[in-house]
Amino acid sequence: MPPGTEILLTSGHLPDGVFDVDIELLPKPYGRAQLARAVRARLLDGGHLPGAPAPLPAAAAACMPAEPSFGPGTLALETPDGRSILVVEDDQDTRELACELLCALGHAASGSGSAEQALALLRERPVDILFTDLNLPGMSGIELATRAIALQPTLKVILASGEGGTIALPADSPIMLLPKPYDLLQLQVSIAELTPVPPALCG
Template sequence: MLDAVSLATMAALSTNHDWSRSAVGAPASWPSALRLTVDIMLNTPLPMLLCWGPQRAVLFNGAYAALAGAGHPAAPGGNVPALLPVPLAAARDSVDQAFSGVATHLRRRSLQFAGSALAHEADLHFTPLLQDDGAVGGVLCALAPPTAAAATSAGAAAGSALRILVVEDNLDSQFLVCEMLSAFGHDNAGVAHAEGALQLLDGGNFNVLFTDVSLPGMSGVELARRARARDPSLRVIFASGYGDALLRQIEFPYLSLQKPYEIEQLQNALAAAAASV
């Protein structure tokens, strides 16, 4: 049964756009992940694109349409495009990674929109959208103002920028943590499970592994053990909502944060990790 918020959202969507002619169909048939994401996307000032389904139909908000220029169709889309939109075409590998369940963040990408003589710089954030059965139904692409490659604000001292892998199966939490790390001036990538983390660690040249203790499948503790066996210089920060009981037998140095933690606690842990790199 749909709740009142979902019913209101569907009513507004149906009023503003004839979705039945689009590749995603009428809102009444949408899964909850698509309905919620479209509602968020259409009501945010940040330019956003949503790529949905096996056909990869593309939806977008008014902020993206304005950024793409006068020749671009008005929001919200909903069809399979003949040509990939510029942000998706500029980061095909990241889009594919997100469809496999791995959130990715690309800093300072140069985007050239049709009809514009000037390139637009933006940080691109790709977030996989999980359906009720756990499968990835689509990918949300957000275009944020570019962050400096060596940013020193929000507690990141000059020369202390880190390369951090965030392992968190709650995608909302993962996105929030990665956004904070970017604001602190640290390069980062996010993944939802330990197996994917090990693949990224093999070629990512990371300084810090920031992992939830409780993960689906392999635990964060076992992930850290395997990662440290491959790279003993890797610094480890654990996040746990269950106290430190699972961390008492760990044989290597680590830092831990108790969920929910405060921004200052995260900054202190990162400063300690940076000092030991």
């Protein structure tokens, strides 16, 4: 394990011995919000992700409430150093956890449970990144991305897929494929590669 890696241990049994100060214990059972808060705390405590392109911005500490609400017509405001991201995922648990983790990375994330709702949100307000699952009810993630880019030509898209690298995308496509399962570092790197921070913000 690389030096500086943050460790979060989950267990249904409390240890009897002395616990390492660098390891945080998350008792089971835990909910989505508890997991997201614990991950966020470890990231902010460490200051950065190992091997990540940039440190986590301070805005991550308060960019969203602990129990976010993602309803129709709702888009979170973008944080100063982050990106505004619309997460489209029909599974509520997965969607809300993704939003919390994106918040931990310093971004403003809002969720949508369907492609149709996402398009309605995109007509209301511009966002930087559409983060969508490939397989959505009623409309595929690729079709959603195509329609979304037609609405917002500068929009970037991260397409999460469990089909690996079998999806062919043009080299100049604003769509980036993120194979499932992915970890937090892979997600952060994808965002950084898709929307690099301008030089004026890097210093």
